[in-house]
Amino acid sequence: MEIQGLVEAIKSNHQKSEQLDIDDNWSENSSAVFDYCENHLIKMESLPAYVTLDNPGQRIPEFGILNNGRPIEDILDIVKEDIVTPGLNPASGGHLGYIPGGGIPVSALGDYIAAVSNKYSGVFYGSPGAVRTENFLIRWMCDVMGYPKTAFGNLCSGGSIANLSAIICARDAHNATGANAEKSVIYLSEQSHHCVMKGLNMAGLGVAHVRRLKMDDEHKICADSFKKQVEQDKAIGLRPFLLVASAGTTDIGIIDPLDELADICEVHDLWFHVDAAYGGFFILLDELKNRFKGIERSDSIVLDPHKGLFLPYGLGTVLVKDKTHMQNAFRFEANYMQDANEFMDETSPAAVSPELTKHFRGMRMWLPLQLHGLAPFKHCLKEKVLLTRYFYERIKEEGFEVGNYPELSVMTYRFVPEYGDVNAFNEALMNYVKDDGTVFVSSTKLNGQYMLRLAVLSFRTHLSTINTLIDKLVEGKNHLLKQA
Template sequence: MEQQIKELERQARQLETTVQDRKSLINKATGYGEEFLNSLSEKPAYVNSETMGKGVYELPFDEKPKDFDQLLQALKSEVDLPGLNPASGKHAGYIPGGGLYPSAIADYLAAVTNRYTGVFFSSPGAVRIENMCIRWMNDLIGYPDGASGNLTSGGSIANLIGLVVTRDDSGIKAEDFSRAVIYTTQQVHHCVIKAIKFAGLGEATLRTIPMDDHYRMKADALEEQIKSDKKDGRIPLTIFASAGTTDLGAVDPLDEIGDIAEQHDLWFHVDAAYGGFFLLTEHGKEMMKGIEKSDSATIDPHKGLFLPYGSGALLVKDGERLYESQHMSANYLQDTYKATEEASPADLSPELSKHFRGLRMWLPLQLFGVQPFRAALDEKLLLTRYFYDKIQQIDSIEVGPEPELSVAFFRYVPENGDANAFNKKLVNEIHNDGRVFLSSTHLNGTVYLRLAVLNFRTHLEDIDLILSVLREKIRKLEVI
């Protein structure tokens, strides 16, 4: 048996790279990254590829090793070329992600050291870093010292945890779920609908409260609906408001909604995944007045802090409520219970094993300071207003309401033909061209194009290029 163990050990030791191997791998990887970033300004924002990355299937997993250069080439041609380039400053569709370089360094360090950040006992310094990030975001929202939270993979999981905390804190039983009512608008992110299903509340009633002409929830309609539901014997459970809807960038009247929630003893959750970090700006503070009245909030550092994808957060005003909902003990973890100086992430989330996410947020905030982030967000707000003003100088353009944050929507109305068909062709022309990227949406059957400015690399020259491409494609389609 010992001989067999030794032989298996010899084979398994191939997984431990040598100093020379590590240097070669990291040098080639950083070289690849440098080439990608140095040529980023010349790269298209979107590539409409016929193969759509199918070449990765030519590299099946098998018993024999492959050359790293070959794998990097596959990444270049099959992963980093086709489709949308989220790193590009010319990506102004959907809600752009970030990709700060120091965050990539942080992820490298976190992965190499492989710290386990589930419990304070196992990695106290790492957990302190994550809790430090959460505390900073709670301060930004305006929550008190007893607030808590958890770093998640994104807004979807954050909203799900927030809804589960709401459900658990309410004390309602499964037999009551069909009487429960959740209040939101048609502009709520679809991940909330998924969260309702995953939280076991599929039988609950989802009330879509009417919106004003800026696509914001009508507070008076909300209050009337709550009163009506109470009168009918239903159980008002929670209000899901938005601080920057993904589709249109609308901000619900949080101050008024907060008062209504308090009056009727409802849990008040704000989905600020997109808009939350605009609180760093004076404009954002004004737009989101009242967010501090919420019981919980979702905020995504991979949006407004420009971090890589996989960076979300749930914040809860009363941290004990989050702990009571998510905490669970296990026999094999008994050694960890003696270290309780800091809250453990595993006690505040469904996750046990998790990546050390906090380092990718902590490192750039320490390296750059907060000021450049605030300046970048103010820049995005002004760029959106600049676009909104300039796009109206194109004949036959119709625009939506003045942007509240950094999303603007518009459409072209041709003299002849169907406007919806024209705008679908227009967005397809933009995608086929690839120099810039915009997305489309539809409101009550009307097709619009969307501009979403949030990439930290998007600057004035990029917005001017977007305007130029729009003029060019409109002229082309009008001739056709």
């Protein structure tokens, strides 16, 4: 094609693709989206925590993708009816299952700034401000956890990837690769989150020995039996190298005896990893700080702002006490990155994580912390702890059996009817609450028993929510007893 022909073709394509930038429809489209979101937020309190539909999201595939787009009203209709409505409403205060968080709205504004500016937050050279913002948040979390200046970390998508990153650092620091992997021993508790096993497999440690440690009556790792197991493993020529403990288990919210475990790891030169994805931010409460004693002695910690800081899903953190382990595990060099390597004022996220191009996810955390300050976050965490204790007392009064006294904001309970299958009764009770949909709870198995769980961590969960749950449970229990 001659130059003139090329120019004409370029102009024609430019004209037809111009709508990808802000155009005459921008203000109408953005207003429609903001109006929809604002309306959703205003109605949040009246929305159910769980919606059961016959064929949820069925219009999505047939909606397809058109060559020339479609009006925002049609799209928002699908968003509302088929995407946002069905299933769990994790933004609702009535979400009391799994590990909620709620998703504070200001965080969405942070995401908006990050997406509009599209700052390249993987490399300092590309975006010094974005990288300094994320590194500042990482150093703040290191301080909160009592880590020294040698520590560093990474903001990633969630707790699973954060745990994987810590496992990779531990593996490489202890040379648990190749032939060593098969002789390596990793210690977990029955209460470890399943993403730890996934992470071990992904890190090539599926071939290693995994010891599920004995637990005490409170489902905490029994330090004595851990010590004995390590000694036995060493005596038979194995290579113990990693302990994964929890500061806030998913099932029941307990904290392992971190200080005692740290002693053993020190003596036996084990990498001590603490999964504090759910519970870590409770350390911000002076009255709970002592329960985390020993976490500062760990080699790595996972901490999820999308749980304990109530951010929307998409932000987990790995902290590693000695930054060089992250740099060794995730180092990279490429010819096309040679300009970037000269700018080393700050460590780039890409140098300490598997990601290169990444969402500027620090903004979704930095903006709320700047705008609100820390105090409301602490009060919110305190409120969740108190609500869990309140539920514990009230549900016991209603004749339910309760598990451990809540250490943080997760606990288990069940109803034991005089006759019949207890597990089946509680499963039916959970389904009763789920079908009603006002609030949402989840269940687990402890010592082979079906247990209902309460997990209070949505910033929108308040006293009225817990009272509603109690009412629903009592109503459901009475209904099932009548049916029996």
